[in-house]
Amino acid sequence: MQPRERKPYWAHTKWQAVATLAPFLAVLVIFPLYADKLNSNKFLGFPLGYFLAGPGLILIAIFTIASFVNRQDAIDRWHGAHEET
Amino acid sequence: MSFSPRTRLVNPWLGTYFGIFVSLFAALVLMLLMLEQLGITGRTLGIAMLAAPILLYAAIGIAAWTEQPAEYFGSGRRVPAFFAGLGVAISTIGATGIVAGTGLFFINGFDAWALAIGAIAGCVVMAVLVAPFFRKFGAYTVPGFLGRRFDNRLVRITAAALMSMPILLIIAAELRIGAFAIAWLVPVSPGACAAILAVAIVSTISLGGMRSLTWSSTAQGLVTLLAILVPTAMVAVVLTNLPLPQLSYGPVLRAIGRLEASQGVAIPILSPLAFGFAGPGLEPLARRMATPFGSIGHMSFILTTFSVMLGVAAAPWLLPRTTTTPGVYEVRKSLGWSVVLLGIVAMTISAVAVFMRDLVMDTLVGHNRGTLPEWFGAMVRAGLASLDGRGLRPPLEAFSFHRDGVLFALPIAYGYPTQLVNLVLAGAVAAALAAAGNATSALSTLLAEDVVGGTRWVPPSDRLRLAISRVSLALVAALGGWVATTLAIDPVRLVLWAMALSAATAFPVMMLAIWWKRLNAWGATAGMLAGFVATLAMILASESALIGVPSAFAAMIGVPAGFIAAIAVAWVTPAPGRHVLEVVRDLRMPGGETLHDREIRLQRLKQRQSR
Numbered sequence: 148m149q150p151r152e153r154k155p156y157w158a159h160t161k162w163q164a165v166a167t168l169a170p171f172l173a174v175l176v177i178f179p180l181y182a183d184k185l186n187s188n189k190f191l192g193f194p195l196g197y198f199l200a201g202p203g204l205i206l207i208a209i210f211t212i213a214s215f216v217n218r219q220d221a222i223d224r225w226h227g228a229h230e231e232t
Numbered sequence: 233m234s235f236s237p238r239t240r241l242v243n244p245w246l247g248t249y250f251g252i253f254v255s256l257f258a259a260l261v262l263m264l265l266m267l268e269q270l271g272i273t274g275r276t277l278g279i280a281m282l283a284a285p286i287l288l289y290a291a292i293g294i295a296a297w298t299e300q301p302a303e304y305f306g307s308g309r310r311v312p313a314f315f316a317g318l319g320v321a322i323s324t325i326g327a328t329g330i331v332a333g334t335g336l337f338f339i340n341g342f343d344a345w346a347l348a349i350g351a352i353a354g355c356v357v358m359a360v361l362v363a364p365f366f367r368k369f370g371a372y373t374v375p376g377f378l379g380r381r382f383d384n385r386l387v388r389i390t391a392a393a394l395m396s397m398p399i400l401l402i403i404a405a406e407l408r409i410g411a412f413a414i415a416w417l418v419p420v421s422p423g424a425c426a427a428i429l430a431v432a433i434v435s436t437i438s439l440g441g442m443r444s445l446t447w448s449s450t451a452q453g454l455v456t457l458l459a460i461l462v463p464t465a466m467v468a469v470v471l472t473n474l475p476l477p478q479l480s481y482g483p484v485l486r487a488i489g490r491l492e493a494s495q496g497v498a499i500p501i502l503s504p505l506a507f508g509f510a511g512p513g514l515e516p517l518a519r520r521m522a523t524p525f526g527s528i529g530h531m532s533f534i535l536t537t538f539s540v541m542l543g544v545a546a547a548p549w550l551l552p553r554t555t556t557t558p559g560v561y562e563v564r565k566s567l568g569w570s571v572v573l574l575g576i577v578a579m580t581i582s583a584v585a586v587f588m589r590d591l592v593m594d595t596l597v598g599h600n601r602g603t604l605p606e607w608f609g610a611m612v613r614a615g616l617a618s619l620d621g622r623g624l625r626p627p628l629e630a631f632s633f634h635r636d637g638v639l640f641a642l643p644i645a646y647g648y649p650t651q652l653v654n655l656v657l658a659g660a661v662a663a664a665l666a667a668a669g670n671a672t673s674a675l676s677t678l679l680a681e682d683v684v685g686g687t688r689w690v691p692p693s694d695r696l697r698l699a700i701s702r703v704s705l706a707l708v709a710a711l712g713g714w715v716a717t718t719l720a721i722d723p724v725r726l727v728l729w730a731m732a733l734s735a736a737t738a739f740p741v742m743m744l745a746i747w748w749k750r751l752n753a754w755g756a757t758a759g760m761l762a763g764f765v766a767t768l769a770m771i772l773a774s775e776s777a778l779i780g781v782p783s784a785f786a787a788m789i790g791v792p793a794g795f796i797a798a799i800a801v802a803w804v805t806p807a808p809g810r811h812v813l814e815v816v817r818d819l820r821m822p823g824g825e826t827l828h829d830r831e832i833r834l835q836r837l838k839q840r841q842s843r
Contacts, residue, residue: 148823157820161747164360175353175541179533182342182524192482194489197522201345201582202478205575208352212359212568219364220561228821230559 148227156226163222167215174207241310241558253288253451257458260284265651278417281654285455285662286432292451293436293444301694304441304701305372305677307556309826315450316557317569319670320550322453324351324570325577326402326667327409327660328723330460332512333578335635336724337585339510341521343528344585346536348578350731352571353537354544359567362546363554365746367563369819370555370828372442373674374548374738375682380831381745381819383812384753385686387760392682394737394764395548398730399678400715402549402671403708405723405730407716410664412636413657423717429661430713433669438702445673446556452662452669457573459659460580463643463652467587470646478579481586485522488586491593492520495628499523504531507782512722514618514632521589532785536728539787543731546739549674560822584642591645598625607645611637672712676705690835728784729771736763736790740798749816751798754805759798766793 148156182196190198223229264277298304311319325333329351336344371377374395379388411425420428437444468477471484497520502508508527519526525533544550554563595605601624611617616637621630633641639660643652680701681691691697719726741759744751767790774783781788818827 148821153817153821160820167360168357171353171356175349175537176534179345179524179537180530186522186524189482189486191479192486194482194486194522196524197342197485198482200342200524201349202575202579204345204349205352205571205578208356208571209568209575212356212564212571215356215360216561216564216568219564223561223822228823230561230823 152226152228156222156228159222159226160219163215163218167211167218171207171211175204178204241308242312243310246312246315250450250454253292254454254458256288257285257455261651261655264654265649268649268651275418277651278654278657281651281658282414282417282428282661285658286665289448289451289662289665290432290436293448294439296440296444296447298440298443299694299698301691301697303443304698305681306370307442307446309370309556310558311446311556313557313562313565314569315446316553316562316566318453318573319446319449319556319666320355320553320567321570321573321577322449322456322663322666323550323553323670324355324544324547324667325574325663326406326727327413327664328405328667328727330456330577330581330663331409331413331636331639331660332724334581334584334639335633335637336510337582338588338638339515339517339519339633339635340508340527341519341585342524343509343519343526343533344582345578346528346533347540348574348582350537350540351544352574352578353541354547355567355570355574357541357545358547358550358554359564362742362746363551363563363567364560364822365819366551366742367554367557368560368822368827370826372552372555372828373678373681374546374551374742375678375686376828378741378745378756379682379686380689380828381812381815382751382753382756382808383815384756387753387756388682388686390757390760391738391741392678392686394760395734396675396678397764397768398543398547398733398737399549399671399675400712401726401730401733403668403675403712404715404719405726406664406668406671407712408723408726409636410661410668411716413640413660413664416640417654417657417661426713426716429664429668430709432665433672434706434709436665437669437673438705441677441698441701442552442556442673445669446553449666449669452666453573455662456659456666457577459655459662460577460584460639463648463656464580464584464587466648466652467642467646468583471587471590477583477587478576481583484590485586488589488593489520489522491597492628495597497628500526502527502529504529505781505785507532507536507784509724510635512635512724514634516620516629516632517589517592518629521586532782535785535788539728539735539785540731542735542739542787542791543733545735546742547731547734548678548738549671552674552677553670581639584639588638588642588645592631593628596626596631597628600624601626605645607641607647610644611641616641668712672705672708675712676701676708679704679708690832690839725784729786732767732771732784732787732790733764735787736767736794740791740794744795744798746816746819748799749813750807751802752805752808752812755798755800755802758801759794762797763790763794766790
């Protein structure tokens with residue numbers, strides 16, 4: 148990796164971490180708090196609030212980490228910071 | 233698949249090996265099922281179901297025997313992402329999560345999601361903030377990483393001393409729950425059960441260290457998954473016509489909700505910091521299943537989630553597992569697999585709880601006291617359920633269930649053969665072995681590498697190094713067994729304390745060590761000490777009823793204390809030197825040589841030149 152690539156690489160990585168965690172942590176707090184209000188609706192047969200705060204958050208976590216793995220690998224390759232393959 | 237040095241390291245036969253293992257295990261279960269139908273009594277079946285899998289795990293562990301430190305401490309750094317992820321997932325959830333977790337979902341309903349979601353979110357945070365950098369550094373323990381990152385032995389010793397506490401709590405919790413499951417399979421005393429587990433752990437992992445641990449806990453993880461998925465899927469086919477309980481239990485849950493409403497089950501208004509998770513005993517079913525905050529307040533829910541999340545994210549007993557992967561990319565991927573597997577487990581155990589509650593609603597609540605089904609009578613005789621109050625047709629609140637018996641009650645209640653109950657019990661024992669084995673290995677490596685060998689950077693000769701580590705493994709297993717039998721505390725509470733301690737001690741320093749270059753050795757020491765002392769003080773104050781805040785939220789004070797102390801002390805002390813800054817710079821880049829290996833190579837070179 149080129150020495151002058153280090154700063155942009157780290158800035159990019161930092162923003163990726165923020166962009167991954169901020170929305171995820173936000174829904175982690177919001178969904179359970181509103182679960183009671185949403186429970187009168189239904190989704191896949193589940194009460195909606197229960198679904199969002201349980202299985203829904205799991206699906207969001209899987210999506211979050213899958214997209215993070217993908218994007219961070221793209222960042223590594225773009226800046227030439229990836230491991231030798 | 234691209235053919236590269238990193239992928240070439242991976243054993244291409246792994247899938248075949250574990251396919252053979254799963255077939256063997258399935259054959260064992262089916263054979264015992266047939267023997268049961270042929271009239272063999274329960275005792276023999278229980279012993280076979282306990283001993284045969286343990287012998288299989290031990291065989292795997294002994295076959296992975298090694299004399300090389302890189303294999304012993306890091307499994308040769310060639311474990312594919314899925315297998316490493318399975319190991320992390322099963323060590324995170326452990327038997328406590330599976331056995332007690334099901335009971336919490338059953339008794340507390342919605343509120344138990346705080347623990348499950350916390351563990352899953354912890355893996356996400358670990359993958360983003362900590363684990364890839366820890367893998368690039370390549371240290372075998374968290375104190376080893378911190379010691380080298382700050383180039384300071386005081387940091388290493390302090391970290392080792394403080395972090396051993398949460399790991400020991402985890403070992404004790406897992407051994408207690410595992411002993412509970414063994415006592416069900418084979419009627420022996422709790423002390424003997426803990427001893428069986430400790431001996432099984434030592435004989436499985438003492439010869440191959442992390443290498444044995446990786447492959448035996450892969451087998452244990454597969455057994456655990458089979459043991460909870462198969463009976464639940466069988467029940468799901470009966471109830472919902474789909475063998476996918478994870479996604480099809482919704483209508484059952486809504487039906488329960490309607491029955492609860494018609495019964496008039498109360499929805500209590502709790503204070504935001506109320507904390508009423510079921511303890512290890514008979515608890516009345518007084519909560520609605522899908523209504524949030526029936527037993528813990530809404531602030532408690534968020535605090536519990538975050539405490540478990542940060543505890544998992546920097547857990548000193550989970551991070552060493554991530555160094556076994558071939559590279560930084562695989563670490564991120566392996567934690568993705570952990571999230572998927574933890575999600576499957578959490579959705580399955582919540583389905584078990586819902587199916588069990590459905591049966592309670594259907595066959596117990598409002599039925600004639602004299603005509604209750606046989607399985608309920610059996611559970612009452614075993615002390616795992618009770619029926620209080622008067623009245624000919626008891627309401628929901630009159631029924632009490634034991635938290636840890638719910639998972640095993642499902643196959644009994646649906647009238648399945650004893651062998652299926654034994655399968656679930658074997659799964660719980662496997663999860664306990666995997667999680668307790670992982671924590672035992674982490675603590676013994678910490679003891680051998682950072683305390684005994686922590687005074688010098690260059691490790692002693694390979695033979696001595698492994699001998700020290702094996703002795704400390706036996707010591708730690710014995711200590712864990714002793715603590716588990718003498719410390720009569722609820723395992724869930726022990727795990728919550730361990731998470732709080734890990735969140736406050738390890739998380740602030742681990743995160744700042746990577747993301748903040750300016751953090752120096754003084755800041756790190758102060759941060760760890762402040763977080764640990766604040767958390768421990770709060771746990772003790774809460775347990776002795778000095779303050780009215782539950783001890784599970786000790787991280788609420790500990791994590792900010794850790795961050796503030798680390799940052800403040802680092803600001804008033806001199807900035808770290810050039811060598812440390814170079815280490816931080818290199819550990820942030822995925823490419824290039826693993827830093828731990830490079831440091832040791834350079835140290836050895838220097839030693840040889842000075843000779």
